Amino acid sequence: MIKNIYKIFLMTLVVYCLSAEIYEYNYSFKDAVFTQKTGYMLVEIPGCMQIGVEGEPLLPNYPVKILLPPGETLENAEIIINKSKKYPLMLPLLPKQADRPLSWGISEGGFIKNEKVYILDQYMTKNINVSVQWFRGAGIVTGTIDPLTYFPKTGNVELAESMTLKITTRNKVSTPKISHSHQRILQKMLQNPEVLSQYPINSTVDLERMLIITSPAFKSAFNRLKDHYLKYGIVTQVIDSMDVELSDIAGRDWQEKARNIIRELYLSEGLDYVLIGGDNIPYRGLSCNVLSGGDFVSSDNIPADLYYAALDGTWDANLNNIFGEYNDTTGFDEADLFPELAVGRMPVSTLEELNNMISKSIRYQAEPVIGDLNKQTFFGEFLYKDPWSLASDYLELLIGVHDDNGYTTQGLPGYIRTYKWYDSSDTNSVWSFTTVKQELAKGTSFVHHDGHANFSYMMKFYTNQINDSDFTTVNGIDHTTPLFFSHGCNCGGFDYSRCIASRLMSGPFIAVGGIFNSRYGWFNEGQTEGPSIHLHREFENAIYGLGFYQFGWALTVSKIATAPWVTAMGQWEQNALRWNFYTINILGDPAMHIFT
Known part of the structure; x- marks a missing residue:
């Protein structure tokens, strides 16, 4: 009633x-x-x-x-x-x-x-x-x-x-100066955008800038990507892990020195993107504790490249070497929830894998497969019986305009052709790994997934089931190499040897990039709201509602839009949204332009 x-x-x-x-x-x-x-x-x-x-x-x-x-x-x-x-x-x-x-x-x-x-x-x-x-x-x-x-x-x-x-x-x-492009981000987010007129414009920033941090063995391989982006007005600098190690810049460990280098370049030159190239480039683990149905979930080591994107403070105000802490009672919070940069990571261990990812990124942007750009595919699993929870109920909120659950997002517009594979019960599974292979072979520009996953399992298949020979037409020529967004747990755990998302990214075919959880992904039982779908909805809104088409900026804007809810009552004490805010990362090129 x-x-x-x-x-x-x-x-x-x-x-x-x-x-x-x-x-x-x-x-x-x-x-x-x-x-x-x-x-x-x-x-x-x-x-x-x-x-x-x-x-x-x-x-x-x-x-x-x-x-x-x-x-x-x-x-x-x-x-x-x-x-x-x-x-x-x-x-x-x-x-x-x-x-x-x-x-x-x-x-x-x-x-x-x-x-x-x-x-x-x-x-x-x-x-x-x-x-x-x-x-x-x-x-x-x-x-x-x-x-x-x-x-x-x-x-x-x-x-x-x-x-x-x-x-x-x-x-x-x-009194900071803000560039026109970053004023545009705030203009679309604020409740009092008229105050922006009081800020001086940084008119000296006329080009976007990207910093690539990689291993010495991979450094020269990034010259192709550097040359590619120069054509589009993005100036790229490449440094290696030894440059960081031997730098005179302050820092208690490699990660802090790298972040301070990023911060210094951001302050002096107006940095926009950071690309981390290689499995051996250290990450910073962040801390979060979640109360969930009587169970207590805790980690001080959530792999989070947000540490390199959000540059205010140190993420360790009390100097105890635990990063991103907060206190429910006092309001103490070490997190910076408004990232300044767009950050991505290429999870590769060999030069061949790196060249695969660079080639796919360049081809996706320079030679798009036009016939696939208006097609997107959805895979939803049956989640739980009690309360009844279907992934389809969450994924449908990514299509069209929705004001469900107290916030409004613009999802996929009507001209996008959607292909939906939704399980409707635990006994009625309408899709399998074979279905995934068939759908990719037909061509699709984006794959959206909500379901169960782990480090070596996602979308109903295991890492050892992925054979390049099954995806030879998903090569960026016959059919586009799509982007992925999965709510699944742990599938983007790039700190583990060959997590399944890394395998999808690093081969010559399949995915050009994706957004994945390095640890648990969360949902609300029996509802259509939850941490994973919230960030996913805001990501789609950043693209289709606000017009941010760079892969990394779309995710950064989605986090800025979600930030007020991270410390809200309930989220503050349960912290599942904070956990997802930390654990969601881009595997791929953050400067890549998304075609819609």
């Missing part, structure tokens, strides 16, 4: 500048739909995502993306409720269920509900959770606000129809 409570109004954002250091932003929540679901209620508001702690009530949260004026940083933020109204609920609010890795079974506890919370007079939560993140020197207040208060004992909710976000700033010495 759906009950419309309010006459529909557009949510508006009005800015009042009270002084040089205090700013107020008004939010109006005049729409609400009360929906009954499985014996519980949801309060849904346009633009708000349902957020909650596992087993506790789901509440609508609205994202904040406010640009601070140049030379200022965040001192304090508070919410003022101007007008509110109480409404009775027919049923209790739906409790948040577990986020689960795709390779796990369902949580042993089944349906999760913290009964102690549901007898409280008032469910106490923070109505604001924001911090300042930095993108190329510009401070952005990001996070979420919650317009709903829940009174479980009486079964009422109170909706703040009008709220004011009051931001107090203090002076910061530097």
